[in-house]
Amino acid sequence: MTCRMLPVPYSGCGRSPPPHGFPIAIDGFGCLLPLSCVILQKLQRATDNQRIGGDDVNLLIMRGCPPLHASTLKIGSHMSLKPDPDAMRQFCDKALPGMLTEACDVPAEESATIAGDVLQRAEAMAALGRTARQVISAPFFEESFDHDPADASPWLKAATTVVVRNSALEVPHTRGVVNVGGIKAITTFAAGPLSHLLASAPGRLDGGMFGGLAARYPRAWSALEALRGLLVDGGGRASYRLPVAASPELPTDDELVDAPTAAARASSGFLRQVVCSGIDPRFDQALMAALRTAETEPGFVFAVSALSRISRNSEKLCRALEFLLACDARVLTTNCLIAADAVYLRRSHLVRPDSTDPVAGLTDQNGISGVHRKTIQTCLRQAASPARVLHRSS
Incomplete structure (x- = not known):
């Protein structure tokens, strides 16, 4: 593609x-x-x-x-x-x-x-x-x-x-x-x-709806700080140390929602995508499946076209990322890889994500090397599995 x-x-x-x-x-x-x-x-x-x-x-x-x-x-x-x-x-x-x-x-x-x-x-x-x-x-x-x-x-x-x-x-x-x-x-x-x-604005306060995210989700915040640094510096690899924090728990039954599925573009190799409101605080079945897999399979890679596909709700996004990192899982997007010890970002340029085809942008590996490239290649090989279901918020 x-x-x-x-x-x-x-x-x-x-x-x-x-x-x-x-x-x-x-x-x-x-x-x-x-x-x-x-x-x-x-x-x-x-x-x-x-x-x-x-x-x-x-x-x-x-x-x-x-x-x-x-x-x-x-x-x-x-x-x-x-x-x-x-x-x-x-x-x-x-x-x-x-x-x-x-x-x-x-x-x-x-x-x-x-x-x-x-x-x-x-x-x-x-x-x-x-x-x-x-x-x-x-x-x-x-x-x-x-x-x-x-x-x-x-x-x-x-x-x-x-x-x-x-x-x-x-x-x-x-x-x-x-x-x-x-x-x-x-x-x-x-x-x-x-x-x-x-x-x-003075920009020196930490209140409001975004102010408590760092304290509630310290692992996620540390990873996003590393991502922020790479975006400023032009990509590459940034090591960071996960803070010591309580182990997060899976969402409870009253936080779940059964979202409809939609056919994904055939070239992705993934047969279905889950479609739900991007700001819904509840967790759909595909995201829950990823969290449960991460809990039992260390090193699990959750592939999405962009982090907004996990959620547009910043609280929910940080909560999901917090759980994934605590389980030593990795999140792979079109341009970045977030792991529990480092964040990787494509150098020199960004490739526009395709929300309808989560792995389309991964075929362009310019500016990507090392662990990041190997993870993408593994993901592309696994994309042929008909059992895979990816998450897609609107």
Whole structure:
């Protein structure tokens, strides 16, 4: 299979030339985006009645969105050099509910709930220190590094994924009300306001919904810290030591859900995938099967296209990773391998994960060597087994 390979260097994240000539903000993500983004301009000009759809942002801007003038988000032809700490709140109060209700047919009450959740997540992210922001965002770097807007740093794109894509927006997406094109338009539009909030926030606190993850899941946090370091440095291998901590337990029966299965692309060699809401805190049968296998088979390799396929819920993702590492299991994605003593990351470039085919990106082994390469080769050999079931969150 031909995999889309994007030769985008990520060792210099946060050190690229300033977008549109504006200075780079010290926000942990290296990017302060102008609020006068293309999507807003197109929203202002939209006059047709097409529903948001498709993958081209230029075609997504459409039906009945509320008027968005310069005063709405303090937008003009030139952006102030000072970040606007209120931009994200204005986006969530005005722009986002309108996009959801008028362009995506999400009920008004649900749109308000989603916007409130996005704002809460944004403020929780802003409350974290710079390193913690990157650790929380690291699991979603792999899936978002090539997203729009093009001027945003990969770290800002990953943070936008955590704040917006992994929010209650997943609920109407799971129902099929907000499609991929709608999500792309919303996350692209949200990156600018979020960059202003992150640039203006002190970022020295550890509270909020993300603040306790390091204490509750010390093994997972240590591994993600190592992954974060590799993303900053450009890949390779990072050794780390698992902290001494209590042995985690499997989820209990009241935490389980029976999720439907779907046929996977034949080229993967895996006949089924489990499909469930990415933010559901419950554990489906495929993920539970992997955890139980890890418990009895040291060295077990759990292969997913990206860490978000385990969960978009950061709490659940860390909990699953904590259990896997405690059992000496390994997690293999398109670009990284997380083991109990080291993390490995593809050098020089990242390959875009294919969520419909968990092993497609593994056929491109450029930038991968040693233990990482051997693990991939073993996984590819085992992929022919018809009994395998992989986990896939939406």
